[in-house]
Amino acid sequence: MHRRHRSRGRSELVDYIVPFLIILCVGVIFVLLFNLWKTVFKSEPTQGAYMHIVGGTVEMKTWGTEDFFELASDALIVQGDELKTSAGAQVIVEFFDGTVMRLDGGSDVVFEEMSDDPKAPAMSLLLVDGKAWFNKVYKNSESTNIVVRGSDIVVASSGSNIFEVVNEFDESVRVLHGDSLSVDVISNDDSGKVVDTETIGVGQEIVFNDDVLARYWQHQSPSVLSALSDEFKDSSWYLWNTDEDKNPTEFVKVDSDTGTFIKVEPKKLEPPIEEEALDGESSEDSEGESVDGAEKDSETKDGDSATEKEDPKKAESAPLKKPTIASVEGLTKTNSDGFYVVTGRLATLTGTVSGAEKVIVNGFTLTKFKPGDTTWSYFANADFSLMVKGENTYEIVAVSADGTKSEPLIVKVFHDPAAAVEPATNSEGLAD
Numbered sequence: 001m002h003r004r005h006r007s008r009g010r011s012e013l014v015d016y017i018v019p020f021l022i023i024l025c026v027g028v029i030f031v032l033l034f035n036l037w038k039t040v041f042k043s044e045p046t047q048g049a050y051m052h053i054v055g056g057t058v059e060m061k062t063w064g065t066e067d068f069f070e071l072a073s074d075a076l077i078v079q080g081d082e083l084k085t086s087a088g089a090q091v092i093v094e095f096f097d098g099t100v101m102r103l104d105g106g107s108d109v110v111f112e113e114m115s116d117d118p119k120a121p122a123m124s125l126l127l128v129d130g131k132a133w134f135n136k137v138y139k140n141s142e143s144t145n146i147v148v149r150g151s152d153i154v155v156a157s158s159g160s161n162i163f164e165v166v167n168e169f170d171e172s173v174r175v176l177h178g179d180s181l182s183v184d185v186i187s188n189d190d191s192g193k194v195v196d197t198e199t200i201g202v203g204q205e206i207v208f209n210d211d212v213l214a215r216y217w218q219h220q221s222p223s224v225l226s227a228l229s230d231e232f233k234d235s236s237w238y239l240w241n242t243d244e245d246k247n248p249t250e251f252v253k254v255d256s257d258t259g260t261f262i263k264v265e266p267k268k269l270e271p272p273i274e275e276e277a278l279d280g281e282s283s284e285d286s287e288g289e290s291v292d293g294a295e296k297d298s299e300t301k302d303g304d305s306a307t308e309k310e311d312p313k314k315a316e317s318a319p320l321k322k323p324t325i326a327s328v329e330g331l332t333k334t335n336s337d338g339f340y341v342v343t344g345r346l347a348t349l350t351g352t353v354s355g356a357e358k359v360i361v362n363g364f365t366l367t368k369f370k371p372g373d374t375t376w377s378y379f380a381n382a383d384f385s386l387m388v389k390g391e392n393t394y395e396i397v398a399v400s401a402d403g404t405k406s407e408p409l410i411v412k413v414f415h416d417p418a419a420a421v422e423p424a425t426n427s428e429g430l431a432d
Contacts, residue, residue: 049077049095049111052251056089056105074261076254082110085130090240092249097121098139099146102244104131104237112149120145127167133241135162137178138248152213154184154194161202162245174205174228176242185216196221203228204384212363223362223394225385231367320355320400322407323376339391339414347387347413349378349394356398356406371401380413387415 051058052074059068063080077083077093083103085091091103096116103109107130115122121144125132134157136142142160149155150167157163159179166172173183180201184194185208196216198206206212206224215222232238252261326332328340329347340347353359357371361378369376380387380394392413398406 048079048114049093049101050251050253051075051077051083052092052094052249054090054092054249056086056091058086058089058091059084074252074254077111079111079114082108084108092244092251094251094253095123095141095144097141097144099123099141099144100135100138100244100248101125102133102135102241104133106130107132123147125149127165129167131164131166131168131237133162133164133237135245136160137162138245142179152186152188153208154186155181156184157181163200164241170210171208172205173200173208174232175200175202176228177202177245185213188213188217195219198224200225201384205229205232207364209363211360215363223386223392224364226364227381227384229367318355320398320404320406321353323351323353323356323359323396323398323409325349325351325396325409325411328411328413334412335414337412337414339412341414341416342387343416345382345387345417347380347382347392347415349380349396349411349413351376351396351409353398355400357401358399360397360399362394382415382417387413389415389417 051071053071058071060071060075060077061068061082063078068082068084083091083093085103085105085107087105089103089105089107091107093101093103095101096114108128109130109132110126110128111123112126113122113124121141123144124147126149132148134146134148136144136146136157137160140160142158146157147154148157148165150165150171153171153173155163155165155173157179159181161178161181162176163181164172164174164176173181175181180199183198183200183206185196185198187193187195196219200206204225205228206226208216208224212222212224250263252263255262328349329342329344331340331342334340349361352374353376354374356369356373359366359369359376364378366376366378376396378394378396380392382388392415394411394413396409396411400406
């Protein structure tokens with residue numbers, strides 16, 4: 001009797017628990033099936049980007065595949081995809097947060113990461129080749145962290161700005177509007193270590209050519225910041241992008257639920273981007289050309305270059321010589337330590353050269369210097385970190401048509417903004 005009583009109690013316990021176990025298992029299976037259905041049939045559109053082809057064609061390689069296929073119309077892009085644009089193509093990509101990226105012809109970009117985490121939205125892209133222009137302004141996407149990797153640099157934008165990244169023969173970064181951004185220079189020993197970091201502000205650019213990168217890798221920290229070049233501002237790429245920033249193209253995007261395309265009405269940048277002096281104060285040379293307080297090369301002042309310049313043909317055939325320095329911001333003499341002492345925000349270096357195809361100052365090739373010119377000028381602006389408080393060193397090298405480099409000229413400038421007395425100058429702006 002006692003044994004049967006215990007058996008009946010155990011049976012009642014099993015009968016009581018089994019229904020709950022069945023309900024629990026059914027619930028778990030339902031949740032798993034629901035998540036599987038959502039994964040298979042529901043996309044995550046906010047983690048994607050929408051591509052619009054303005055001109056040319058685009059080839060696309062989806063994540064996990066090896067072959068490219070050509071796209072003839074707008075398409076949805078997800079993490080892991082890669083795009084290649086044809087020569088002369090114009091392509092617009094709008095990301096989940098409203099950030100706009102435009103690609104030039106012959107560009108190759110990999111969409112490595114797209115995260116729409118509300119607390120830290122982020123994107124990471126690999127620019128294998130070509131040009132990419134980013135606008136984080138007109139849809140207020142400044143909270144998104146964007147990282148663009150090139151061959152030897154990593155660009156990071158964490159604010160509201162418009163910027164360009166180029167990875168072609170040289171790598172370059174330019175900031176057109178808004179906040180500054182940082183650029184890490186990566187070591188060339190495959191370790192992935194950062195050897196130096198530069199901060200680029202509005203109206204500035206850095207061109208990372210082989211010579212500049214070599215100096216970074218030797219931990220020399222070259223002075224490479226310069227103003228946006230005139231050649232860049234005259235390019236069709238610049239003109240197309242600035243026009244788009246003012247009047248964005250309307251295009252269609254994929255509706256993730258229906259698979260159809262829907263109309264997009266992008267907001268316009270207010271106020272429009274204006275081409276203005278980079279520091280708000282532009283200085284004029286004697287020929288009326290604005291210096292914009294930035295790093296430029298030009299003819300010598302007061303029209304002297306017209307009479308002093310040799311015949312170009314004779315100059316080109318002249319032997320290559322080490323450049324000479326004539327004055328630094330009108331000063332012709334150094335102090336006892338060999339420094340030209342400058343008190344203002346701008347230091348103008350002028351000198352002479354012979355047999356030069358081009359002149360390079362701290363890795364920057366003077367854009368207005370023409371083959372055969374016998375004078376050169378360089379503008380070092382403290383507002384753009386081309387001259388820092390205290391000691392500054394400028395290395396000037398002349399390069400002949402066959403690539404031969406002259407012995408470098410080293411010019412030392414001491415920036416002393418607190419100096420109470422400035423040197424007297426004569427009517428031509430030179431020190432007495």
